[in-house]
Amino acid sequence: MKVFVPLDSAAVALGADRIAEAIVAQGAARGVSVQVVRNGSRGMVWLEPLVEVVTDKGREGFGPMTLADVPGLFGDLSAHPKALGLVEELPWMKGQTRLTFARVGVIDPLSLEDYVAHGGLVGLERAAKMSKAEIVAEVTESGLRGRGGAGFPTGIKWKTVSEAAGEQKYIVCNADEGDSATFADRMLMEGDPFTLIEGMVIAGLACGATKGYVYIRSEYPVAIRVMEAAVRIARDANVLGPAFDMEIRVGAGAYVCGEETSLLNSLEGKRGVVRAKPPLPALQGFMGRPTVVNNVISLASVPIIMAKGAAYYKDFGLGRSRGTIPLQIAGNVKHGGLYEVAFGLTLGQIVNEIGGGTASGRPVKAVQVGGPLGAWFPPSLFDTPFGYEEFGAKDGLIGHAGLTIADDTTDMLQMARFAMEFCAIESCGKCTPCRIGSTRGVETIDRLARGDASAMPILTDLCNTMKLGSLCALGGFTPYPVMSAITHFPDDFARAKEAAE
Amino acid sequence: MLDSHVQSDRIAEILEAHQGLEGPLLPILHAIQAAFGYVPDAAIPQIAKALMLSKAEVHGVISFYHDFREKPAGRHVLKLCRAEACQTMGADAVADRIKAALGIDWHETTPDGRVTLEPVFCLGLCACGPAAMVDGRLVGRVDESVCAEVAK
Numbered sequence: 001m002k003v004f005v006p007l008d009s010a011a012v013a014l015g016a017d018r019i020a021e022a023i024v025a026q027g028a029a030r031g032v033s034v035q036v037v038r039n040g041s042r043g044m045v046w047l048e049p050l051v052e053v054v055t056d057k058g059r060e061g062f063g064p065m066t067l068a069d070v071p072g073l074f075g076d077l078s079a080h081p082k083a084l085g086l087v088e089e090l091p092w093m094k095g096q097t098r099l100t101f102a103r104v105g106v107i108d109p110l111s112l113e114d115y116v117a118h119g120g121l122v123g124l125e126r127a128a129k130m131s132k133a134e135i136v137a138e139v140t141e142s143g144l145r146g147r148g149g150a151g152f153p154t155g156i157k158w159k160t161v162s163e164a165a166g167e168q169k170y171i172v173c174n175a176d177e178g179d180s181a182t183f184a185d186r187m188l189m190e191g192d193p194f195t196l197i198e199g200m201v202i203a204g205l206a207c208g209a210t211k212g213y214v215y216i217r218s219e220y221p222v223a224i225r226v227m228e229a230a231v232r233i234a235r236d237a238n239v240l241g242p243a244f245d246m247e248i249r250v251g252a253g254a255y256v257c258g259e260e261t262s263l264l265n266s267l268e269g270k271r272g273v274v275r276a277k278p279p280l281p282a283l284q285g286f287m288g289r290p291t292v293v294n295n296v297i298s299l300a301s302v303p304i305i306m307a308k309g310a311a312y313y314k315d316f317g318l319g320r321s322r323g324t325i326p327l328q329i330a331g332n333v334k335h336g337g338l339y340e341v342a343f344g345l346t347l348g349q350i351v352n353e354i355g356g357g358t359a360s361g362r363p364v365k366a367v368q369v370g371g372p373l374g375a376w377f378p379p380s381l382f383d384t385p386f387g388y389e390e391f392g393a394k395d396g397l398i399g400h401a402g403l404t405i406a407d408d409t410t411d412m413l414q415m416a417r418f419a420m421e422f423c424a425i426e427s428c429g430k431c432t433p434c435r436i437g438s439t440r441g442v443e444t445i446d447r448l449a450r451g452d453a454s455a456m457p458i459l460t461d462l463c464n465t466m467k468l469g470s471l472c473a474l475g476g477f478t479p480y481p482v483m484s485a486i487t488h489f490p491d492d493f494a495r496a497k498e499a500a501e
Numbered sequence: 502m503l504d505s506h507v508q509s510d511r512i513a514e515i516l517e518a519h520q521g522l523e524g525p526l527l528p529i530l531h532a533i534q535a536a537f538g539y540v541p542d543a544a545i546p547q548i549a550k551a552l553m554l555s556k557a558e559v560h561g562v563i564s565f566y567h568d569f570r571e572k573p574a575g576r577h578v579l580k581l582c583r584a585e586a587c588q589t590m591g592a593d594a595v596a597d598r599i600k601a602a603l604g605i606d607w608h609e610t611t612p613d614g615r616v617t618l619e620p621v622f623c624l625g626l627c628a629c630g631p632a633a634m635v636d637g638r639l640v641g642r643v644d645e646s647v648c649a650e651v652a653k
Contacts, residue, residue, distance in 0.1 A: 013626050013641035045628035180584030183625035211523075218531075218568055219624050221637060247522075250531055252566035255622055269526030269552075271565040287523060329628065331589035336628025359590070368585060402627065406589040415585070422584075422622065428565075 001027065001034045003073070004052040004059065006105070008041035008190050009222045010183070014064065016049040022070040023051070030074055040191015042105035043338035044092050052087055053077060061087040092339065095354070097316060099324050100301045101340045104191035110229055112237055115194040121239065123306030127202045128241075132162050135206035139302060141310035143322030147184075148174055148258075148295030149370065149399040149473070151321075151388045154302075157292060160282040161207040164290035169209035171200050172267065172286055172293045175216040175223070176251050176258040179371025181330040181402030185296035187338055188326075189216070189223040192300075193230035197239065197246070199299035202306055203292055204244040212246035213286070214296075215263055218253055255426040259472045260293040262428060273428045274472045295400070297326060316342035321387035329355045331368075331404035348382030351405055362407040366489065368415075370399025372422055373477035375484035376412065395484065397477070412489040417445040419481040423474060434475025437466045441482065451497030459486075505543065511536055512544050516551045526552060526562055530569055539570035575610040575617040577651035580634040581643070583620045586627035590642075595631050596620075598645040616651040 005011075005020040020036050027034030042050060042061075050063035053073060060077060061084035062069065072080045087093060098104075107114035115121070127135050140155025161169060173196065177185040189196060200212045214231075216224050228248050234240055254272045256262045261275035264286050285291025301323065305313045313323045321343035327350060329336050334356035351357070351367055358364055366376040375396035377384065384394050391398045406415070420441030427434045441462055447455035463479035470476040486493055515532045519525040529548060533540050540563055549556045563569045581596050603611055603618060610617040626632035629641035635650050 009624070009639050010626050010629055010641060013624075013632065013639035014629055048629070177625065178623055180623045181586045181627045182623075183627055186625040219621060219634075222639075249527065252527060252531070252568035253621075254566050266527065268524040269562065270524075271561055273565075331586040331627065331630070333628065372585060402586075404586045404589060404627070410589060415588075418585070418588070426622070 001032055002037065002054040003034060004037050004039045004054075006041045006048065006050065007038035007109070007222065007226070008048075009186060009220070010045050011041050011048040011050065012222065014048045015066070018067060019049045019051060019065050019070065022067050023073065026070050026074060032074060037108050039107065040104040040109055041187055041338075042087060042093065043101070043187065044090070044335070045337040046335050047084065050087075058086045058088065060085065061090070092335070092337070092354075096340050097324050097342055098340045099304045099313065099316075100195070100297060101188065101192070101326055101338065102304070103195065104187060107192065109191050109193055109226055110233060112194065112233055112239070115192075119307065120194055120303070121198060123303035124198050124202055124239075127205055127306045132206055132208060135202065135306070136162050138310050139206070139305060142305045142313040143310075143317070143320070144298060144301055144305060144313065145321070145388065146295055147297035147301070147325070147400065149179075149397070151398075154294060154298050157282055157294070158203065158206050160280070161209070161290045161292045164283050166290045168211070168287075168289050169207055170286045170289060170291040171203045171207065171209045171212040171246075172264065172291055173200060173212065173214040173296055173299055174258065174260060174263055174293055175214050175220075175296050176263055177220075177296070177400065178217060178255040178258045179373070179400050179402055181368070181404040182328050182371055182400045183330075183402075184326040184328050184338060184400065186220050186223050188296055188300050189220070190226050193227050194234060194239070195300045195303055196227075196296055197230060197234050199302040200246060201240055201244055202302050203294065203299060205241075207290070207292055209292065210243050210245070212244065213249050213267060214246065215249045215251060215257070215267055217251040217257075224248060224250055254428075255422075256428045256472075256474055259474065262472070263293065264291065271428070273430050276471060297400075317387075318342075318344035318385060319387050319389055321389070325386065325398070325401050327354075327386070328400075328402040329405070330402060332358045332360055332407045333405045334359050343385075343387045345386050346382060347377060347384050347386065348379070350386065350403065351382065355403075355405060358405060358407045360407045360409075362409065364405055365408040365410050366406050366412065366485075368404040368406070368481060369402075370397045371402050372419060373397075373473055373480055374399050374402075375480040376415065376488060377484070378488040380488075395480070395487075397480065412485040412492040413445065413449055413495070416482045416485040417442060417449070419478050420445060423478040427474060431469070431471040431475060433466045433469040434471070434478075437462055437470075437475060438478065441466075441478070445482075448493050449495055451495045453494070456486075456493070508537070508541060508543065509547060512547050516548065526554075526559070530563060534569060539573045542571070575614050577616040577636050578619060579616055579647065579651055580619045580621040580624075582622070582624055582626070582630065582632040584623045584627075586623075587630035587632055590630040592631035595644055599648060602645055602648050615653075
């Protein structure tokens with residue numbers, strides 16, 4: 001009997017380890033030989049822990065599993081109360097275009113054999129026969145843009161590093177996925193680490209870089225463990241090649257280190273303070289040397305582009321947003337999880353049709369797209385198609401494609417206050433608009449909360465200063481959640497004066 | 502409290518083990534904290550000397566990052582996510598009830614040294630919030646019953 005039980009953090013947080021132990025124990029008690037494979041998550045978090053049993057029909061799913069549901073896995077499966085049928089046939093799975101996440105949840109994340117059997121290393125083999133310029137051209141042609149949030153064309157970044165002079169160059173993977181509502185990087189690293197490694201080796205070939213670092217946030221213990229093991233396996237199997245090596249580095253709880261220059265300082269062992277640009281990291285990055293800094297999903301999308309060709313990838317999407325995007329549907333949502341699909345679905349389709357509305361059953365009030373620095377969208381903007389420019393045109397951003405859904409009990413003034421408070425806690429302190437502006441922002445919103453409407457022009461002006469005057473996206477984008485809350489939910493900011501006044 | 506010689510010997514071992522790394526300070530600090538539960542003051546001059554940094558630079562790095570402690574934590578560390586996705590699932594109310602049950606606020610340790618309560622901004626469990634981490638173990642859909650796990 002072969003059973004899959006996810007090792008994914010979300011599954012584990014909902015009890016997957018205990019379920020795996022119980023399945024082994026139950027098998028032993030019944031004298032049934034059980035092989036438990038710890039896979040990644042299929043992305044249906046509301047069904048976790050989702051156990052899959054291999055039968056002659058395929059992989060049948062059961063979830064959300066409790067300990068009481070375990071004995072039933074050894075009886076008539078069709079009568080099991082948590083039976084979901086074939087996992088591949090579930091609507092959530094069938095609606096997706098899984099390119100980057102094709103193997104996540106399917107394979108044993110630490111089996112290189114599984115990886116190769118499911119199409120792994122084909123992209124690297126092709127890249128190894130190409131020149132640096134040809135690899136860069138292929139990635140550029142695919143239209144892949146940085147999935148970390150900024151959306152900068154990956155191929156152009158690689159070209160700069162590839163053509164830069166320098167004995168030593170680096171590939172740095174930004175796995176400091178600190179935005180609330182985002183977990184695609186985590187799921188990819190936990191569920192298919194070799195894809196990221198393959199992408200980094202290809203980047204190394206394209207840029208002439210011989211050393212790679214993956215900077216993973218300390219809040220992701222499972223991803224750190226899986227990636228460290230995967231790098232050892234890849235190194236021992238010569239997947240890294242003769243001229244490339246890589247290391248896993250662990251962050252230390254600073255949100256701002258998700259910003260690329262701050263990350264580089266942190267990697268160098270310094271305070272995670274933002275650097276002014278120029279110089280670009282592509283020319284003077286880690287240790288002052290030419291460095292590619294790419295997000296996990298950007299790098300993990302490279303193997304499929306190299307395996308199937310730029311045209312295949314580019315065919316998906318809309319406008320200047322090419323390929324697929326792993327949506328992370330989170331917060332107060334009925335069906336939350338990861339859903340990889342071509343760009344272009346509307347926000348309303350994502351929230352209502354895929355997500356199924358709120359978990360609480362109450363009406364959706366707002367959706368924050370792009371993490372703590374993203375704008376809150378009201379249902380009146382649900383016709384916005386999911387794409388970089390399309391969200392930009394509505395004074396928002398897609399960021400790392402995380403969506404936080406909030407129901408009608410949410411107080412948008414409090415959410416705006418939290419955005420400023422978060423910025424104050426996490427500001428690196430280098431530039432004044434962010435360091436001071438965020439604290440003044442909290443105070444000004446508190447004045448509004450007390451019914452002092454005269455604070456509104458000050459807050460608007462402050463947001464403008466932060467937006468235009470900050471060195472990086474932390475101070476520069478904190479105005480997005482604040483101003484969008486004010487614009488779309490003015491009633492929440494029109495507080496009655498307190499009786500004392 | 503460890504004997505100071507034992508402590509400095511262990512730190513010397515850690516420094517030795519990290520030789521040759523590019524930018525070794527964060528890995529060193531993580532290793533020291535893993536060994537002692539915090540980064541002792543006495544480690545600062547030792548690290549500074551080994552890496553040819555000033556003591557102020559080392560202190561500056563330790564104090565910049567939320568993860569590094571300058572004194573020991575309680576026997577248990579309970580981290581609760583305060584970020585937006587968890588807030589939409591009632592994280593603030595859960596945190597208030599846990600604070601009341603433990604009688605402490607953020608960053609505080611119960612007087613009996615049993616548990617330290619810390620905020621965390623995102624554990625990547627945003628579709629099963631509110632999220633928590635109890636002594637390194639992840640918990641989804643957390644509520645105040647988690648206090649039972651840190652009762653001893």
